[in-house]
Amino acid sequence: MDAIANMTLGAQYLGDHRCHFTLWAPQRQQVSVEILAPQPRQLPLEPTAGGYWQGVADQIPPGSTYQFRLDNEITRPDPASHHQPQGVHGPSVVVDHGAFAWADREWTGVPLADYVIYELHVGTFTPEGCFDAIIPRLAELKELGITALELMPVAQFPGDRNWGYDGVYPFAVQHSYGGPEGLKRLVDACHQQGLAVVLDVVYNHFGPEGNYTADFGPYFTDTYRTPWGAAINFDGPHSPGVRQFVVDNIRHWFCHYHIDALRLDAIHAIYDFGAKHILAELQQATQALSQERGRPYYLIAESDLNDVRVIHPPQRGGYGLAAQWSDDFHHCLHTLLTGEQSGYYQDFGQAEQLAKALQAGFVYDWAYSRHRRRYHGSDASDCPPQQFVVCAQNHDQVGNRMLGERLSTLVGFEALKLAAATTVLSPYIPLMFMGEEYGETAPFLYFVSHGDADLIEAVRQGRQREFEAFHLQGQPPDAASPKTVQQSTLNWQQRHHDHHGVLWRFYRQLLQLRSHHPILRQRERHTLTANASNDPPLVQVYRHDKGQQLLWLLNFAPAAASHDIVQDGIWSKCLDSADEQWLGPGATAPPTLAGPTACPLPAHSCVLYEHNT
Incomplete structure (x- = not known):
């Protein structure tokens, strides 16, 4: 080797x-x-x-x-x-x-703790569906407060319509998006705007069409199976060549395309029982390149394992990755806002769980999961908050619904603002899914353009079975139809009109607070205490650092409710989602509080107070 x-x-x-x-x-x-x-x-x-x-x-x-x-x-x-x-x-x-004539020679990246991620699908972010069409929109994303653009996978897939997880050439850039030159132009333009670029890569499986790797060598193993077919051979005979293939791939994206971070798709479907896990080897290669280039590169794992070994350093028996997604945060927030309890949502729905996610990272930290029918997770309370990516929406949680509904069609406007504040003002790295910032109403549906009719039929049947766990009736939209992509394309022109424009400005205000307020910039766990009640569902977050204090009150109830404030002193309001400037019903929380006291909040609202010193 x-x-x-x-x-x-x-x-x-x-x-x-x-x-x-x-x-x-x-x-x-x-x-x-x-x-x-x-x-x-x-x-x-x-x-x-x-x-x-x-x-x-x-x-x-x-x-x-x-x-x-x-x-x-x-x-x-x-x-x-x-x-x-x-x-x-x-x-x-x-x-x-x-x-390629790169213009980013002075680029040194964005510190991971300052990432505010905007996830997009190249094919549906613009009507043109290509890299070059994204570039004119970067300045506005920068104005919003985004610091990192995350691209869903762009490795070559069959046809010209796909989420990207059916890629079969991990080193090739999708031709219909603009190929290698198009991606380089986009990354270069992002760096000119001060935006980092995160690329979603898939190392747990290859797509079914055009996958000729088995003709070259034992890329796959029959020892394990993934939900998408044969597992990649990371620990069996001839696995060194497969491992080198993937190590070479991460260097390819970092070096040839100047990518800043890689999001590793579904690492829970990467099977490796060798003494050195492939994730640890990838992190070693990433760290070596960071030292070689004198600038940081990051690996961020998507994982539903709730396993701190992913991000713990090698000295503690971990793989040392920079960060991982926290599904628990999303599931807590989604169930509180929507009341949904089917599928994996049955494990969530209490305000105390969201308080735990804010305080400790994971809700399931070796707690019993009814959905999984087993104990799940590990304790992450000693991990820095910047090691977790959280969201109110992402491509999976929207697109894996049968009708691809966004939160904007599931909950009211007040709840959308509450979701935004909960995510952005958390101590974690916030991720927004394209269009979320203005309440896009177009669905994000699953789509493919396979050339094999049998594969298309298999996709249709597979989608139908997937929704049985959620007890959904009817037929999902045809994944192979071009109309499905058209339905999923953003209505970008909405962003500054009516309530869409108000929501956009609300997100910008939240991101400005996150970026500039000294306490909200603080990422240490000991500076945050979260408490909650389940009836009514209220969450109260106390942030403090070097004599400064913030009090953040959230009401997830569909009716007005009152928070009991136990902290002493005078508190001045600095943000209220119910304020009329945000098209709210009108603030009931007073401009100042003298604690201890009670603070009333309208339904689905939140308020932020700063302590007067």
């Missing part, structure tokens, strides 16, 4: 029309690269240690198309292809990554 630790897979352009090809195919006896254009010819590759095949070829200008011939039997695209402009079944293309 050490001999190949710095190997670069795929076609590495060397300049002067010379190209170095590297392929992992440990079970093949003969491998050659077929150049299809501009000058068709066949070049044999030489076997090297670890099951790799390599060779250097002349007269290979950027844009040359190629494929690999295996044992003179079959031809396949490069599994580490950097560009697939003819789709997942077409030839691979040589890319000159040194040709």
